[in-house]
Amino acid sequence: MSRYETEDEQVEAIKSWWKKNGTQLLSALLVIVIAISGWRYWTNSQYIDSANTSSLFEALQVNMQRGTFGEVSREALKLIQQQPDSPYAVGAAMMYAKYSLDKGELEEAIAKLTWITENAKDAQLRNTARLDLARIQIDLQALDLAQAHLDFLMKANLKGAGKSVLDYVSGLMAITQSDFEGAQLAFKRVIENDKTEANLLGLAQIQLDDLAQ
Template sequence: MALTSFEEQEINEIKSWWSENYKTIIAVLILALAGSWGWHYWQAHQVNKAQAMSTEYDNIILSNHSVDIKNAEIDIFVKDNSKTAYATLALLEKAKVATEAKDYSLAATALQQAIQESPDEILASLAAIRLANVQIQLKDTDAALATLNQVKDPTWEARKLLLIGDIQATKGDKTAAQTSYEQAQKNSTPLEQQWLQVRLNNL
């Protein structure tokens, strides 16, 4: 079937447009495909990196090495994986072992580093709560109060107020301690409520 002059004109215009723009279109398609491939590659790389980090973390924490060797391994691990949850967890483990050995100075140093390494407020707040506990053991209640100000995640609010109340009670300010304990009761777990009630009864 013969084409009309109008159809022939349309075809010629399409051919002309394609001739002028096909390089750009192909380039855009290549970039789109490359971008999609790059995104999937990056995601796969991140997953592989997280898996490798998890494995290395487990190998260090579950090893039978001496405390000194394990602490050295943790220090290297933290340096290589800075600002990650695993780095923070490794430092929390280091602090836990130090606390159990009553090496509160080492525990405090590890926990201060854990706060700096934490990638989010949840882990940073947990590290701050533990650091405040250690500082209380070191009889440095002013430092403990300053540390508790770094607890930002609401998950730890009751524990934060409980510790503040403990410090206030130690300083002899029973009225302030009672207020802190009562505020803590509002969002505390059943176990925390038991601790708080005992403290209130002992004021």
């Protein structure tokens, strides 16, 4: 029997994992931590079905933490393909995106994050994926695509830590456009936001110091 009986519980489990393990994707700072203990890994079948989707996700989680996600990456793809309506499919897509980024496979990461924006039922998870997409596309100089995501998120009226991440990525975008004054204002908003996570606070300060030189 699945440990998580409702979709809300499944979504919160994914958010908890992403907060703890998705730090290489900057916008993981958006995610609310919901402590979930006592996860157990078990499986009696090589097939993905409604009875063992939760357990499969936990197995993917364990392998991601151990750095052996490549060994179960096919199972992650099966979960996404065969259970697309399950919140765990979104979690699998997030892990696959992180795995792809770690390997330098940016296009694959973009594909999985885009899938999340189109399929996740939870708005916060969709916004998280959009922020990650914007950050990657800025690095790739795909600025029109990045700006489209930022414009969408501006209208979403993000609050707290989510707003600080959006401001930080907006500052990076401003730098690419040689709008250094706009970048300074964005990074200052990050620093002035009392919900900004400590690591992001440090990054924003570094950016401000560089702009002041």
